[in-house]
Amino acid sequence: MALDKAQLAQMLRTMILIREFDELAIQLRVAGKIYGAVHPYVGQEAVAVGVCSNFKVSDRVTSTHRGHGHCIAKGADIRRMMAELFGRVDGYCKGKGGSMHIADFAVGMLGANGIVGGGLPIACGAALAAQLEGKGDVTVCFFGDGAAAEGEFHEALNIASVWKLPIVFVCENNQYAANNAVAVQHPRVDIAAHAGAYQIPGVVADGNDVLEVYAAAGDAVARARRGEGPSLLEGKTYRWHFHAMRATPPPETRPSDEIASWKARDPIARLEQHALGAGALSAAEMSAIRERVKADLDDAVAFAEASPFPDPKDLLVDMFAE
């Protein structure tokens, strides 16, 4: 399944955009321009991009607290994402949600979620809707390794299997849930092994290799489209930064050699090398992509800053449907 030049360029651009968006979000939070908590996705870009590159707009995703990458990969507009982080009216949720609650229903991004495991049941509902509609649309549910310890994970896998829902459960195993290593929380470090209990395919992919994730997710999405039911796909990956920050980044608690070994497997550098080696993209083209990303982010910040804060008078707007 060789990807053409345009597809590779698109993947690379999206991964760089995700990384730079979150690096910028950290700076903006330190500067006090955005509020609340920020959970950077840096290091995990290949999972969101590899999975979502299989998608149509009508496919849907649910996301997590670490959701900016899923949002961008599903095609959300970074200007409206940025405005949401800034708490402005032009943000996706008109400033009501912030980083942990960005959604863009128009592109099938059904929302980031502040509750670990909270997206799994909702994703099953979206998959049920797709099954009833019968148009072959698929739902992908992103969640972390930590979420696999929640009852909602097991309930979701069980019912999805029994009902053959068109869903792909994508576990981003970044080796930690907050400060707790996977081995402290799970009897086995492969979350995909849970698939066996629910009689669905369970696949482990190198979550720092976008092409491998793309191919594995492609199989699972195709299976779901054919009506053959759910799959569990686990991407082994690593977050480069802290779990979450508020006013200041917390100190690093993980071993430095572990961090270094994962950084050596930088998913963006690996895709760049692949593209160069295959002669698909030149160094000049890649630096043009980076410049373009930078300009787009500057533009997003300008858009956010120009957008007004919500009027306190509108506090109750959106409470109930008409």
Add this chain to the structure above:
Amino acid sequence: MREISFQKALDEAVAEEMRRDPRIIVMATDFTGDPVKEFGPARVRFTPISEAVLTGMGLGAAGCGFRPIVNWRMVTFSFVAMDQIVNQASKIRYMFGGQADFPVTYRCTTGGGIGLAAQHSQSPYSMWMHLAGLKIILPSTPADAKGLLKSAIRDNNPVVSFECSRLATVTGPVPDGDHLVPIGVAEVKRAGTDVTIVGLAYYVQEALAVAEELVREGISIEVVDPRTLVPMDADTVRASVRKTGRVVIVDEAPATCSAASEISALLVEDPDTFRVLKAPVRRVCAVPVPVPYSPPLERAALPNRDDIKTAVYAVLKDSLRPV
């Protein structure tokens, strides 16, 4: 007296109680400080993210002779454990005819005001108050936090400790030694004669600040802190209101079916208090809306000092109206 933060006071309470009683074990996804160093991994348990099972394990181990402290961290996460809280913890002792005690403490942070948006800014203690079967503490100062949490840990029933996020870094004097604050005893935090403000958690300090400001206008405010929501010390609150004849109840939960509603009812349904009321009871609570992220909206959703002052003026004005 030593001045320490609210958070430190809570940490001290747990550590002191663990030293006292080896049957105390603690379970959470994370801890402040390094309690494993002193108490070892058998008693300090880092858990998977599994609130339902942790909540029930706390109950089960309590019924079998241990004294678990389960820290949900944010009250938000406790909702994953609704069955264990609502159907099990609050009912287990009574339902089985008092055959066993269930000395489990559930801890959680609560409240908004720090930009964390709807899911992470909740103050749902009245949901728990409603259950009949859980004791509930809600301290407003480091000293009360320490003293109440120690009492909660020693209590032979499930107790939920709500720990206001906005107070975590607030410092205050805490007595040395084995400082205990009894469960079910309110405290008058400031004496006054014109209006009683009943504040909860963060809003005790806001009420005290308002009281200080209003001295300049010749208004004398009494501030009462219930400190425990179940059992509620109605006597102390009523005694204050009987003295002032006017009351404003302040809390950051929305007013509907709230602790503020309960306090209001406890006042007006008591004939001796009702007869001396000079003005209708006023509640200053959050707007009934999921707490929004954007600062201007969040500020509009939660009560502030101006809202408290406005309510104080209102009860003073209402009481001047001819009957």
